[in-house]
Amino acid sequence: MGPTPGEPWQFRLPSGGAGTFGSVRALNGFGRLVLGTLLAGVLVAALLLPAAVGIGSATNAVADAVDNAQADPLDGQVPLRTTITDSTGATVATLWKQNRVWVPLASISDYLQKAVVAMEDRRFYAHTGVDWKGTVRALLRNSQTSGTQGGSTLTQQYVKNYLYLVNAKTEAEKADAIATTPIRKLREAKLALQLEQTHTKAEVLEGYLNLVAFGPSQYGAEAASEWFFGTSADKLSLAQAALLAGMVNNPPKYNPLDESHVEDSRTRRNLVLDVMASTGAVSKEAADEAKQQDLGLNPQRIPNGCVNADNSAVNGYFCQYVLDYLRNAGFDNDTVASSGWTVKATMDPKVTESAKAAATQQVDPTKAETTRIANTVAVVGKGEPRKVLALVANRPYGLDTSQGQTVQRLPTTFAPLGSGSTFKIFTAAAAMADGYGTNYVMQTPAQVSSPLAPGRVFKNATQYPDSMTLAQALATSPNTGFINLEGDVGLQKVADMSVALGLKGYSLDAGDVDPSFAGAGTDYAAQVVAQKIVSFTLGVSPVSPLELSNVGATLASDGKWCPPTPVDTITDRDDKLVTWTAAACEQAVPAELARTLAVAMEGDFTGNGTAATAAKGAGWNWTAAGKTGTTQEYRSSAFLGFTPEMSASVVLWDSEPRPQGICKDPIRTCSTDEALNGNGVGGGGVPAVTWMNTMKPLKDGQPNTFFAPASPQYITGSANTQVPDVRRKNIDDAKAQLTAAGFKVEVATRQNGGAAQNIVLDQSAFPTAAPGATIIITVSAG
Numbered sequence: 001m002g003p004t005p006g007e008p009w010q011f012r013l014p015s016g017g018a019g020t021f022g023s024v025r026a027l028n029g030f031g032r033l034v035l036g037t038l039l040a041g042v043l044v045a046a047l048l049l050p051a052a053v054g055i056g057s058a059t060n061a062v063a064d065a066v067d068n069a070q071a072d073p074l075d076g077q078v079p080l081r082t083t084i085t086d087s088t089g090a091t092v093a094t095l096w097k098q099n100r101v102w103v104p105l106a107s108i109s110d111y112l113q114k115a116v117v118a119m120e121d122r123r124f125y126a127h128t129g130v131d132w133k134g135t136v137r138a139l140l141r142n143s144q145t146s147g148t149q150g151g152s153t154l155t156q157q158y159v160k161n162y163l164y165l166v167n168a169k170t171e172a173e174k175a176d177a178i179a180t181t182p183i184r185k186l187r188e189a190k191l192a193l194q195l196e197q198t199h200t201k202a203e204v205l206e207g208y209l210n211l212v213a214f215g216p217s218q219y220g221a222e223a224a225s226e227w228f229f230g231t232s233a234d235k236l237s238l239a240q241a242a243l244l245a246g247m248v249n250n251p252p253k254y255n256p257l258d259e260s261h262v263e264d265s266r267t268r269r270n271l272v273l274d275v276m277a278s279t280g281a282v283s284k285e286a287a288d289e290a291k292q293q294d295l296g297l298n299p300q301r302i303p304n305g306c307v308n309a310d311n312s313a314v315n316g317y318f319c320q321y322v323l324d325y326l327r328n329a330g331f332d333n334d335t336v337a338s339s340g341w342t343v344k345a346t347m348d349p350k351v352t353e354s355a356k357a358a359a360t361q362q363v364d365p366t367k368a369e370t371t372r373i374a375n376t377v378a379v380v381g382k383g384e385p386r387k388v389l390a391l392v393a394n395r396p397y398g399l400d401t402s403q404g405q406t407v408q409r410l411p412t413t414f415a416p417l418g419s420g421s422t423f424k425i426f427t428a429a430a431a432m433a434d435g436y437g438t439n440y441v442m443q444t445p446a447q448v449s450s451p452l453a454p455g456r457v458f459k460n461a462t463q464y465p466d467s468m469t470l471a472q473a474l475a476t477s478p479n480t481g482f483i484n485l486e487g488d489v490g491l492q493k494v495a496d497m498s499v500a501l502g503l504k505g506y507s508l509d510a511g512d513v514d515p516s517f518a519g520a521g522t523d524y525a526a527q528v529v530a531q532k533i534v535s536f537t538l539g540v541s542p543v544s545p546l547e548l549s550n551v552g553a554t555l556a557s558d559g560k561w562c563p564p565t566p567v568d569t570i571t572d573r574d575d576k577l578v579t580w581t582a583a584a585c586e587q588a589v590p591a592e593l594a595r596t597l598a599v600a601m602e603g604d605f606t607g608n609g610t611a612a613t614a615a616k617g618a619g620w621n622w623t624a625a626g627k628t629g630t631t632q633e634y635r636s637s638a639f640l641g642f643t644p645e646m647s648a649s650v651v652l653w654d655s656e657p658r659p660q661g662i663c664k665d666p667i668r669t670c671s672t673d674e675a676l677n678g679n680g681v682g683g684g685g686v687p688a689v690t691w692m693n694t695m696k697p698l699k700d701g702q703p704n705t706f707f708a709p710a711s712p713q714y715i716t717g718s719a720n721t722q723v724p725d726v727r728r729k730n731i732d733d734a735k736a737q738l739t740a741a742g743f744k745v746e747v748a749t750r751q752n753g754g755a756a757q758n759i760v761l762d763q764s765a766f767p768t769a770a771p772g773a774t775i776i777i778t779v780s781a782g
Contacts, residue, residue, distance in 0.1 A: 074159065074195060076166040078102065078211060080340025080573055081223070081302070084322055086315075086347040087568065093309035093319045094302050095337040098165060099227070100219040102340065102573065105206035108221045109236035113205060114281040115245035119272050121154035122279055124205075129155045129196035130189045155192040158208040163188075165211060165219070209233075213251045214244050223302070228256065230298035238282060239290040242272040256295050266295060307398060307407065314356050316397025318347045318390070321412050321546075322566045329580040340573035345566050346387035351379050351698060355648070358693035359394040362667070362686050363652070365404030369668035370394075374655035375686065376411045377694055378549040379648040384585050386553055386562035389646065391546065395655070408655060414505065414513055414542035417653045419638035420629025420683055421477045422548065423498065423539035425601070428474055428482075430489045430497040432593050437717025438471040438600040438710070440768040444481040452491065452532040458483045461630075474627065475603030477610055479538060486537040488770040494537060495528040500588040502551035502561055505544055513542050539629045539638070545651040552640050552647030555601075555625070558708070559594030561586050592711035598642075599710040601625035610684040611639060611691075618692035622699050623706050628688055633672045634661045634680030639687035641695070644705040648694055650687040720771040723763070731758040731779050744774040749781045757782030 081096035105113070117124045123131055131153045152160065163177035176184070195204065214224035221233040221244065229240050236244070246268035247254040256265040270291045277287035303309050306319035322345050326336055336343075355377040363375040379390040391411040398405035431440070444467060447459045464478045473481045486494050499506050506525040511518030517527050528536050546564055554561045562585040570578035588594075602625050605615045610628040614620075626641035636653035654660050654669055661675030662668070664685055675681075716722070720742045726734035735745045753761045757780055764776035 074162050074166075074191065076162075077339075078162075078166050079219075079338035082336050082339055082341040082343060084319060084343045084345055086345055086349050086352075088349060089344070090349065091310075092315050092322075092345060092347065093306050093312070094304065095323075095333075096302075096304055097334060097338045098219045099217055099223045099302055099304070100210065101222040101226075102210045102220065103222045103233055105202055105209070106234075108206075108209050108233045109241050111238045111241035111282075112209065112221055112233065112236055112244060115241050115272050115276055116209065116248065117154065117205070118276045118279045118281045119245050120157065120248065121152075122275075124154050125201055127153055127155075129153060129192035129194075152188070153192060154208055155196055155204050156188050158204060158211060159188050159191045159195065160184075161208075161212050163191075165213075212248055214247050215251050215255055215257075218251075226300050227302065228297060228299060230300035237290070237293075237296060238273075238286060239269065239293045240296045242276065242290060243269040243295060246272045256297055257299060262295070269295070313396030313398055313405065314352065314392060315347070316407070317392060317409065317411050318345065318352070318388075318566060320397070320407075320409060321388070321391055324409070324412070325566050326580075329582070331580070341578065342571045344568045344571070346381075346389065346568050347391075347566065348379075348389040351646075351694075352390040352392060354697045355379055355390045355694045356392040358690045359392055359650075361693065362690045363394040365395045369666070371404050372654050372656040372660065372669050373652065373662060373667070374406075374408075374410050374415075375650065375652050375690060376415070376545045377648060377650050377690060378411045378546040379646060379694070380546070380549045380553045380564050381646050382553050382556045382642075382644070384557070384560070384562040385582075386550065386557075386564050386585075387568070388546065388564045388566045390648075391566075406655070410545070410655065412544055412546045414544055415636065415651050415653050415655075416514075416542045417636035417659060418540045418629075418631050419543045419548055419636065419640070419649075419651055420539040420631045421479075421482075422627045422629035422638050422640045422649075422683070423537055423541070424474065424477065424482045424629075425551065425597070425627050425640070426498040426501065427486045427489065427494050427537040428470055428600075429501060429589060429593065429597055430493040431470065431485055432597060432714050432717075433497070433589060434489050434493065435718030435721050435771055436470065436485075436489075437713075437715050437721065437768065438469065438474075438596055439715050440470045440717055440721060441467050441765070442470060442473055442481040442485055443467050444473065444478040446480070448480040448483050450483055450487050450534045452487065453534045456534070458535070458538075471600040471603060474600055475607065475609040477628065482537045483534065486534070488773070491532065491534070491536065492529050495525040497589075498536075499525050500561065500586075501554050502588075503543065503547050504563075505547055506541075538632075540631065543638075543651070545638075545649050548638070548640055548651065549647050549649035552625070552642030552649065554588055555594045555598050556642045556644060556647055556707075557594075558591035559587060559589040560591075561588040591708075593714050595708040596710040596714035598625045598707045601627060602707075604628065604641075610682075611641070611688040612684075614684055614688035614692050618689065618696055620692050620696060622702075622704050624695070625707070626688075626691070628683030630680070630682040634663070634675035634682070635659045635672075637662070637681055637683040637685070637687050639683050639691045641688075641691045643695065643699070644707055646695075646698075648691055650690045650694075652681065652687050652690075717768060718771075721768045723766050723769045723775060725766055726760050726763055726777060727766075728755075729760050731760060731777070734760045734763075734777055734779075738775050738777070742772055743769065744772065746774055746776045748776055748778045750778050751781045753778075753780030755780040 079098040080100050080102055081094050083094050084092045086092050164174055168174040168177045210220040213219050218224045218227045224244055225231050225233040225236055253261055254265045254268045255261050273287040273290050276282045277284040306316050359375045359377050363370050363373050375394040377392050381387040381389055393410040396405045444464045447457050449457055458479055460478050460480055507523050510520040510522055510524040510527040513524040520527050550564045563583040572578050603609050604611045604626040605624055606612055611626050624641050624643045629638040638651045640649045660669040661672045662681045663670035663675050663679040664681045724737045724741055726737055738745050750761055759780045760777050761780055762778040
């Protein structure tokens with residue numbers, strides 16, 4: 001019965017259901033033959049009728065298939081592998097979801113082009129995208145049997161592979177792209193016809209040879225040639241090309257690197273050669289000669305990812321940080337691994353080699369007594385952009401824990417045990433920003449308490465004079481002087497200064513820095529203040545070695561903080577630069593403050609500075625500034641040092657659960673009692689030596705360079721820190737002078753002072769004090 005006037009004609013299945021071919025498999029014998037004939041007619045009609053007539057109006061399903069074909073443009077971005085290089089262009093790692101390198105057709109062997117055409121579609125140059133005879137024959141054959149027979153042209157295969165490998169994102173979409181149904185065949189054929197209307201045969205063949213799988217996880221001629229033969233696609237021999245062409249049909253079955261399929265691959269290769277000879281693609285003599293050759297294998301497997309990369313034990317930490325950095329910039333791992341980028345990292349191989357040798361020489365991860373110990377080095381250049389030059393650890397990057405390997409992000413994550421007195425830098429900088437100078441004289445008693453922590457006593461690790469300048473304190477590191485200074489300046493300002501100079505991680509949720517603060521609802525710096533962590537200046541907080549290194553770079557860069565970047569440039573598949581948004585540089589402290597603090601920190605390398613012994617032992621003769629650090633139970637220690645050109649931090653800690661103390665001579669993990677009994681490793685030990693051994697090879701043969709001069713303003717400090725000398729003055733004059741300078745005054749008397757009554761014998765602070773401090777003057781009682 002014909003259609004009702006005005007209604008589209010619909011083909012009805014015998015069951016009466018409209019618009020579905022799902023019941024094809026339920027038919028058999030004569031029914032399949034009849035239905036196959038009908039399907040063939042529907043297919044041809046659907047492909048030939050103009051759109052105005054209502055293409056595919058034979059059934060609802062055909063209409064949907066055509067609509068899908070129109071909605072499936074073949075203009076997605078074909079996944080290509082991405083390469084990460086170091087600063088010299090040497091490969092650090094390759095990343096891929098599909099190992100593929102796109103090359104033009106001219107860079108693909110003629111042998112491979114001819115072999116694929118001969119084997120997959122010998123009428124390729126004659127049809128317009130669909131081989132009508134082959135397609136109808138396949139539909140009829142498939143309708144009469146329970147199996148399936150191909151009828152796809154090379155163009156149709158390209159379409160199917162494109163839909164599966166490029167367009168399909170979900171498992172359902174992938175299943176639909178390769179479903180063995182007439183509907184899929186119709187959509188595929190329609191797209192093939194459209195493709196050949198807009199592309200030349202050469203373009204279709206180029207796309208096909210770059211797209212399809214030639215081996216398990218190996219896509220495209222170039223990557224496959226490299227993987228199986230260690231060569232490029234343009235240099236394939238006839239025998240190699242035939243082997244690859246034969247694999248397209250069933251990559252796992254014809255994989256010559258699988259010992260169980262070597263003979264399958266050889267037989268398939270020889271079949272390809274015979275077909276090439278029969279079609280005139282090559283002479284019979286050339287085919288026979290190629291059949292006598294071995295498989296020509298010379299595998300060059302391209303490792304995927306940071307862990308599997310060549311030299312990943314050394315470069316893996318940097319590689320992982322590149323991926324972390326790109327993810328934070330908005331490029332997830334899947335995007336990176338499929339974009340076909342060249343990511344030029346800032347990693348300097350010379351700096352990396354030196355840092356790795358120094359870290360491992362000091363702490364051998366293969367020894368039983370040191371397997372728990374991480375000795376990390378992060379090196380950052382000065383200026384902007386702030387290039388990360390090296391990220392290494394003594395422990396190799398990798399998955400083999402029996403070899404001391406780890407995939408912890410040791411140089412970049414938060415080392416949970418802190419970096420000790422390196423944090424006194426923040427207290428000093430906060431004080432200088434508040435008006436203190438490096439000549440400020442601080443009191444350094446044997447022990448002190450803080451009003452923020454009533455009942456808690458803080459002690460020095462060794463004996464010190466009763467007082468010393470801030471510059472001297474930075475070199476020798478008395479705890480009590482910095483506890484007092486932190487109290488005078490304020491914990492808030494010290495915590496804020498740590499963030500400003502480079503510890504930006506403290507702006508993250510407190511629980512991300514220290515799990516014990518999970519759910520606190522504030523950033524970590526705020527918790528330092530809220531929880532009154534007085535020992536913050538003593539470096540008890542988790543710290544990122546990379547961020548700590550960048551603190552030195554900030555000071556070396558005239559007080560300008562810049563985000564540490566491991567990526568120099570990203571070039572896409574079309575050789576165009578990829579851009580991304582990074583945090584802007586910020587002036588953390590005035591340039592004069594940074595210069596003065598850097599000059600003051602030079603004292604750590606000389607005299608009785610805590611790193612002086614390491615410097616002398618290494619033969620260090622160049623300008624540098626630094627600060628050592630050791631935590632209370634010797635579970636971690638650190639050294640931050642920087643030259644006028646670059647900064648490096650070394651953080652040493654027990655990186656395993658339930659950390660232990662770290663003892664010296666020889667270095668090893670040990671009990672807390674043993675470490676506290678004079679055996680613990682301090683920042684002036686392994687960390688400082690590691691730093692010297694990292695930096696010295698980089699400076700050897702180089703002339704000395706210098707920091708910019710210190711500023712008198714930040715040496716002496718502001719006027720409100722300058723205490724007048726009122727000794728030998730009358731009490732009233734003394735009080736007037738001190739009050740006029742902004743200080744409070746308390747009076748004590750001394751009998752038999754050897755002076756007239758009310759003459760000042762002594763004063764509690766001179767020549768400097770905290771702004772507004774109370775000055776006690778001692779006067780003679782006569």
